[in-house]
Amino acid sequence: MMGSAGRQEQGIFSDQDHGIVFEGDDADYQEYFLTLGAEIREGMAIVGYPRCEGKVMASHSRWCHGKSGWEDQIDGWIHEDTWETLRHLLTFIDARALVGKRELLADVKNYVFSHIESNANLLKRLSENISYIHQGINAFGQLLPDEKGPYAGSIHMKDVGFFPYVHASRLLAIKEGLHDTSTIRRIRHVADKYAFVKNKAEHFQYLLELRTDFSNKQQTYEDVHYIPVAQLTKKQKQRLKSAIKEGKTLFQQTKKLVESGE
Template sequence: MFNLLKEKRLLDISGAGNPDTLRQIREEEQNRLAAVLSSSPVMDLNRDLNELHDALIGRALQLAEIEMARLGLGAPPVPYAYVLFGSGGRREQTMSSDQDSGLIYGDPASDEEAERFESYFRTFADTVVYYLIGTGYPPCEGGVIASNPEWCLPIREWERKLDGWFDEPSWENVRYLLIVADGRQVAGDEGLWERWNNRFHRDVLGHPVIARRMMENTLRHKVLIGVFGQLLTERYGESAGTLDIKYGAYIPMVNVFRLLAVQAGIRETSTIARIEALEKADILSEKEAREAIEAFSLFLMLRLMAVAKDEGGQWVGTGKFPANKLRREWKAPLKKALKLGRKLQRQVEREMRRRFGGR
């Protein structure tokens, strides 16, 4: 029955002719998933949800290509790759995820081609982003989105941008490199993505100062457990009494395993896949990997549950979970998982300082 539902969903998405239909499919599927959230294995539900997101985004790209042809602008003049960053790149989107994206396209051979390609792909990216907004994905507030000209470039310009970030490791540039580390091609030309991804991984291992700056960025979010093992809730404002699952549990663990994976040359982007790859590389023991996966799965479940519908029926999520709704049977595992997160942060800090120096 599950496979039949999945096949029907994919058929419905592939046959959708506009963003309104895509949004309706998305809402129906997310309502179905929300109904079984507390009773389903979280990793199975996460996989199903993120396959839904990928399919919807892929269809929005196809519809944008059709619209470009309808406008008389033709097919893409050169291959392109559409890339997801953030939770999309990690295959960890919730029901309220926004758009974190970039677009890479083939190099022009002349100034005339450069102008023509730029005009085409900026219009195309604007159309894709508009369609995805219509499907229920708001744009990234930080501007990491394909409709931003800084994130829609030919491959050669992307490589120059990477070089600039590596050569000038300011806080902002290191943040961009960490964003790129989570990048994943969701549609288009695989060769363009592989070229850019190879450039990133080749250069990141050759810049010790980058590793140190990545560590500083990685450790800035503290785990929400106190020195006496108590859960730390928000104290003020509308969020008072909530647990900041996103920034006090989920993001710290994402950050730790991203840094460990990047430094080990591992190219997986999902946190679970990174943990498994680190175990295979003998960087984590079997016990450490098992405990990390258990902890992260709990964080992921609570993050998915920290999403609800607003008065207009739109899925919204702050990443904050009311402490008074935390089930009794979750409290001990959550404290254990948070202690592990804090331990991992300290271990990473010690190891990175030993290898690369710093304060």
Template sequence: MPDSSTEQAARATPFSPYVSLRHLVRSLPLTVGPSASVRETLLLLDKTRGDAVVVVDETSRVPLGIITLHDVLRRVAIEAGDLQAPIAAVMTGGLITVPADSTAHQASVVMVRRGVHHLVLIEADGSYFNIVSQTDLYTLPGARSTDLVTAILAARDLPTLVELAGEIRALVGRLVAERVSADTLCNRLSSLNDLLTLQVIELVAGQFELPYVQWCWLVFGSEGRLEQTLATDQDNGLIFAADSGEQAAVLRESFLPFAWAVNEALDACGFPLCKGHIMASNPQWCLSADEWRAAFAGWLENPQPEALLNSSIFFDLRGLYGQESLANDLRGWLLARAHAYPIFLRAMVENTLNWESPLNWWKGFRYDLDKDFPHTIDLKKHGSRPFVDAARVYALARQIPDTNTVERLRVAGEQMGVAAYDAAALIDAFQHIQRLRLEQQVHGSADAISNRVDPDELHELDRLILKESLKQVGYLQKRLVRDFAPS
């Protein structure tokens, strides 16, 4: 049974799809060596009331296989297996493993795609850490979207995926109408969009003879933060392993046609091509690991306006398809260095402070005088973006690996000793604005107005909460100034 400290840690860790699996597991790891008998393994399961045991190499601690209660029923009871036989004879090999520092969201997507109920978590050296089960990840797409998930996984052509992308948006519209919380909405939308994008990439990859090297499809911006709304274009790139600049150039030419085909397919599914060309099909963003590090280093060392703009997009990176360790290593490299560039961080803070509050001095609404959409407020530019930008600064300064804005704010608040109610106020304010954006996008008809809202058309309570939410931006920016003022 887990000891009291493990149980307390599990209760103390608030569940979030963005939390690290390392902090999510709720029991001590159950392991046996490959020579242990089936009987010994069953006794261990019974004693601990576990539902799975991982078989590990007794010297290296590398996981070799897994045995679950379902396996016991089928392979031991039904097939009358020998209880004295070594567990290696009945275990399931070919394990699906994920790094222990992966997020619950990543594990959920892997489980759904692979049709498994357990994932083995490993350390950086490949040794066993623990196991996570589907019951631990209870934010998997819910019952009403189960058929949609099944259909996405079964899709084998682009027209089917295009149709399913429309069904995803329709589902979100229904959830918005039911006033489901913003974090649940964004998580559901991100989970389904991830599954759809993975299917698109896999479908397109089968049409190309790709180089036999490690590579990973990267996502940035709102997709990297798991904060996609219904009005979002593509922000993606590709990272691959190369031994030299010359080899990188050759590999890039091989990947670009594939990347363009993926970008076009995603466009057909309702994710418009990026007007700023931040896509994997742009040679500038189809780079080797060394080239990505060089680009990031250049922005840190020379924080000019273009570098700050790029960092606000690319520094929210997440690996989606392929060798995710390439993305994790790149993010780790960035976090290990960014905090050592105070000039860059202060430039980001100054950029974040360049915000015009939609509230006037007596706390009424002030509009941005857009002649095409008068009497409206841009909820992205003047609402959610200040929270996103501030959270990114804190993540870089304090080496927080999370990409999600809520998690960044929560972890930064814990590290800095911010009162729980103050941190909760910031998070609630951000999520209220996100929900209003989604509501507007569901009912809006034009891209240009997808993030705009007329406060007079809001429910009285929503209007009041929006005012209070926008006030929180001011409080957050005052803290930024205090925390990053030159010493």
């Protein structure tokens, strides 16, 4: 599982993000596992998980390889060094094993970490891939909800709230060679080493809880990402503002750390 499922941070609605690492060579077994991936894709669609628009699914050859095939693809992504290929690499780092031999996935992740250790510039390039975050608060300390469209008056929790924590904790996990994919556990794992990370997990936990508080109003996959600002209490608004500010700080300081090469 990858994406929010890989990080164990799904809302009540989620699309598909999955892949397969199998034993053996691609030439011998990939066709079989791609067929299995298609069965998984369609079965999940039947029970309510939309197909991933970006095709991050085990039915796509990009996300279905033997261990050596994965290593070859990772070499290719790094060598090509484009925004898209590095984004694929970041997506893969959030993978966690759901069934099967977990060491297969662990071995491929260790292969990525070995690249990071031997290529000081690679982590910087990954950091540049996620250089932009959406602003959730203006200069006057006010929340910035969507101004028009079906979600006018609502704030996009994924872009404004979750992503600064997700992106920062992923970079730190890559830097430290951590296999854990949970944003909260990643943050807690490195908090003793990096002072600017302390207490950030609690703010991210609040964002998850706030999304859950509005789950009874969420009827579609897109609904999951939005919280109506007018329906927040004064205390909820203050805590949300605090969480957004702390996430932005975490993100900025993480990028500064990575780009310094320390």
